Amino acid sequence: MHKNRINILGTEFDNFTEKQFHDQLNQDLDNQENKFIVTPNPEIVLSARENTRFSNIVNNADYVIPDGIGIIKGANMLGTPMHERITGFDTLMYLIKTANQKSLKVYLLGAKPEVIQASANRIKKEFKNIDLVGYHDGYFKDEEKIAKEIEEKQPNIVLVALGSPKQEYFINKYRTKVNAIWIGVGGSFDVFSGTKKRAPKLVQKLSLEWFYRLIKEPTRIGRMMAIPKYLHLIKKTQKKNIIKK
Numbered sequence: 001m002h003k004n005r006i007n008i009l010g011t012e013f014d015n016f017t018e019k020q021f022h023d024q025l026n027q028d029l030d031n032q033e034n035k036f037i038v039t040p041n042p043e044i045v046l047s048a049r050e051n052t053r054f055s056n057i058v059n060n061a062d063y064v065i066p067d068g069i070g071i072i073k074g075a076n077m078l079g080t081p082m083h084e085r086i087t088g089f090d091t092l093m094y095l096i097k098t099a100n101q102k103s104l105k106v107y108l109l110g111a112k113p114e115v116i117q118a119s120a121n122r123i124k125k126e127f128k129n130i131d132l133v134g135y136h137d138g139y140f141k142d143e144e145k146i147a148k149e150i151e152e153k154q155p156n157i158v159l160v161a162l163g164s165p166k167q168e169y170f171i172n173k174y175r176t177k178v179n180a181i182w183i184g185v186g187g188s189f190d191v192f193s194g195t196k197k198r199a200p201k202l203v204q205k206l207s208l209e210w211f212y213r214l215i216k217e218p219t220r221i222g223r224m225m226a227i228p229k230y231l232h233l234i235k236k237t238q239k240k241n242i243i244k245k
């Protein structure tokens, strides 16, 4: 695919519409391609700046999609606007629906035991054509054992929710064992299983989902301090660009 990437503070994002991205994934699934999707938000962009190993993995993924309005805002401020926000959660839903339509094999990894169990139950109930070949919570000791199981089951899609950068390290290490679509989905199973609610549609439309999450989970404040720092760095880069011009 033609690569049209936009650099935001060192992370190279794909700039396509959600529809184009979905068409591409559809094709990848039909061709049994091996693909790795990462979904950075501002916090992840900042952590990639401080961690070369992580940054190399992110920038070598097949698809780097802008999860979070902060990325779209940053792109605008830098004068390199992007088509639209594409969230990890919506990508997870698209992959699950498509797996159901095509009767594909899916493996789920990550989140707390009760969350992954509830996610597996939802798939069995609502997406009956999916062949759920296995699932495991994200608090395991023997990583090799899990990787072996995934290899044996040969899923078409592997959904990994271990948080960043753990999920990206895991995928990067084991992806060559199975030709699948591999994606790090962060806290998506918490929402998918119904354990946590996503913000109401209006709040999402107003781009205030971050604020909703903060009210629900005030302990996220530390993590959210990444946003002002991120905006500050964007402004600094903006100024540098003006001087260069």
Ligand code: UDP
Pocket: 110, 111, 112, 137, 138, 139, 161, 162, 163, 164, 166, 185, 186, 187, 188, 189, 190
């Ligand atoms: N998690 C896990 N194993 C770990 C650490 C985290 O399975 O060792 C899970 C955790 O239960 C949660 C997800 O990883 O479901 C990460 O959640 P977070 O809120 O950090 O995700 P994000 O904000 O990146 O979407």
